[in-house]
Amino acid sequence: MTNKNIEQGDTRAVIYCRVSSTKQKTEGSGLEGQEHRCRQYAAAQGYEVEAVFPDDASGGGDFMKRPGMVALLTYLDAQPDKDYVVIFDDLKRFARDTEFHIKLRREFLQRDARIECLNFKLDDTPEGKFVETIFAAQGELEREQNRRQVIQKMKARVEKGYYVFHPPVGYRYAKDRIHGKLLVRDEPVASIIAEALESYASGRLASQSEVMRFFESKPDFPKSSDDGSVRITKVREILERPTYAGYVEAPNWGVSLRKGHHEPLISFATHERVQERLKGNANAPARKDINKDFPLRGFVLCDDCGEPMTSCWSKGRNKPYAYYLCDTRDCVSKRKSIPRADIENGAEAILRSLQPATQLFDLVRAMFIDVWEMRLTEARSARKTLESQIKDIDGQTEALLDRIVEASSPSVIQAYEARIEKLERQKIRLSEHAAQIVPPKGRLEEFIEHALTFLGNPWFLYEKGGFAFKRTVLKLAFAEPLRYSRDGGYRTAKITFPFKVLADFSTQKCDLVEPRGIEPLTSSLRTTRSPN
Template identity: 75%
Template sequence: MNHVVTDAEVTTSALIYCRVSDKKQKTQGHGLESQEHRCRQFAEERGYDVEMVFPDDITGGVDFMKRPGMRAMLAYLDAQKGKPYVVIFDDLKRFARHTEFHLKLRREFAQRGARVECPNFKFEDTPEGVFIETVIAAQGQLEREQNRRQVIQKMTARVEKGYYVFHPPVGYCYAKDRVHGKILVPDEPVASIVREALEGFASGRLGSQVEVKRFLEGKPDFPKSGARGYVHPTKVKDMLERSAYAGCVEAPNWGVSLRKGHHEPLISFAAYERIQARLKGTANAPARKDINQDFPLRGFVLCDDCGEPMTSCWSKGRSQLYPYYLCDTPNCGSKRKSVRRADIEDGAEAILRNLQPARQLFAVAKAIFTDIWEMRRAEAIAARGAIETQLKETGKQIDSLLDRIMNATSPSVIGAYETRIAELERQKIRLAEQADSAVPSHGRLTEFIEPALTFLSNPWNIYKNGSFALKRTVLKLAFAEPLRYSRNEGYRTAETTFPFKVLADFSSLKCGMVGDPGIEPGMGLPGGVTVRCNGVLVIPCKH
């Protein structure tokens, strides 16, 4: 005999679903707890036995299948197939704030034999009940879309005023300011790491996005993914493309073009534009993963026979491994001809040692740099006035185009005006940055000269004691071209960079110094060369 299921048995078991839009409401507003309490009171009043509670602390948009709690509840109903349940919601708006998805979710529960109840709304399977339910669902959708529109409007207005409103980029965090309110501020020490990576890519010191990736992975303080400290390539690309690091804000999807922001930049706008130019240019070959500290010259020493970079390897002997450099280029006369690592690296180190100029030249070099600095600073003061004039003219052009847009009716004309305004806004940012940095302070003279002279005085010492990355940097700064090595004759003549060439030219001459009173006007100088620095004549002379 078949058992007849009564209404009391059908409505015995209940499931509770409660949801807040974000985790902040969960932790600070106690929204989930209050919803669950109301639903349990409702279930107790009707004699329901609550089996499970399914919370959600994410909005999931309008699609209920994007909410993990909702998916878990539907999976629970599927696992208890044939057992009737009552699903209790605190409010109809917690059900689905979209008419289409509201009706779809109702069908999902009906297919599983579950009824829906709510403390402040009575569901009825009548034409009038369905109509009222649909109207309330549509009202919830209207409120959601109106709220979204208001949020976007407020955020758009704030971006237009120069404030960043999105999730803070890596290296930044939000802080409260008495004047600006919520504003981006550098998040140290990550900000310094990001600055170094971006400036390194802009200058070419980091030759590719892969090198930037490895640089970031080598910094313990930089946030990474996974236990192995992995930085995803898309994260690197996103960092390189973000204008926020240059102190700018933009929101293309909301019609807000690039403009200067109020937050502190990590890099200059000029550096940002160099990064974008590099990203749009020919892609650089990725840095090889097997360039490591065992072979710091790999890729920088060329085979003299074919001109291609030499590779390296560890060769197994009878009892141990031996390090070698070799050329692996097809059809090269030196292909697979191994050269001992000591021969390659000792020879390069000898070249670096020979780059060390005589000590007495550095007083002269510093005096020359100081005179040139002061001369350029005077020129910069005059140039800043011209830049400020251009800046004012650019602002007038933007205002004029905005007036034309107000009177224009053709969409194509309006689009052309907007494109031109976007270009002028970029030019305005560029000019403003040039005006601010046109005249360097006196303190920056020491800041620039001292490290430069330290490097020029002894590049070998920096190379010997530096990290692998610093060694690669020293090689790029000291040599204008990669070194060429011949298996039979050793290194060819190295092509050094300009500062070392100048110091080498001074070193090749015998120099003397005399004061102004010792030289009469119009008198010829030995060697025919005269340099004046701080009232001192430097006379390279031949004996």
């Protein structure tokens, strides 16, 4: 290494300063403080500072994972004919890993760059190298100890039911008086994710691609890129997370699934249905042109072949026109368009005809109450059965834990642990079901009002609802899809059981019972009643 520049008094210097996280950079003055002390040192030594290279990442000990350090080495490589002094504040800022400390020293030596530390005298003698290595090893020990302590604290939090990682989309952290740092809903994204998960579990969104398009259609949902797209990997991650069901886990730390303290977006049963669909979902994505323009597409069948009708827009001379049509091969009605108004006005007329007479509503209300009381009794009995099953699972888990203690084979222990995890998931499902199977007070009135509103005027709900709601009304009102003939219009619709019962009541001839009753008339003569 040449000392030519040092003798001439024009030594060039660069400063390297580092903090371990972006938070330390933004909330503290670590980088600024290090740079200030290094500049003071350079001025005292008569060095001319050419550049400063900051880092706000630890790199896990590997200096090649630090952008600032990589930039510094590149800067030195770009000027091989110049000698530099690299100044840093503390030996721990240089490297907190013995192996990488030695490698980094070698990198600077190959570039004829001398390193100087403000609080440690670097010496190339054997004794100096030994002391330097000891200090580097001490820094590595502190880093590993800090890492272990952080993991232990985070693991303990997860074991208590708290989420400790970066908040998933739809959640944010907030300070809670009892729980401390706790996940809370981040609206409106939380509601968007809840709707997507519920829709995927029910099959309304038939594939991950449809979930992706659903997210892309929501302006408030955070996009993966500037073009408004959402990555399919992000969709998969959201669908697989038990966090949205109110549960936490840390498999890498040996923490199994358990109930969390944060508010869930969906039930655990819904989460399980999502996982089942992810494992066996082979549905093709729905077409993009099934939208609010054609709410009856797929629900109206061609009367000639019995296959669902499709729909399309046809370009006219002055404006586009909407049509329904059959596109089935060999059908006599293939590609013969039917104006959208004919299809939809006919279906609307059928829905309007389902409105029952007002006087039947008291009877329907009484029927609902009787059925409700019967189901409530059944629900209480089912809850006792579920509680018994939960106790049985607890017993099986205790037995398996005893076997793990006695087992010595790693494969046997692993099998027992997998069985315990399966039992724990089953227990979670049963516990959630037991907590929800008996409806709370006031649910009866809420249920009756919604049911009577639908039975009283399904057309009103169909007219006011959106595309998804219209499809729901059709499925609840009709037992089978409607059949439409190009020549005769709609065939007789097969309505669902509640409307069929109300229709039967409406068509029967009912007379009020006379005040005298329905028993046969008796004689007006006085009679003597037998004691028996």
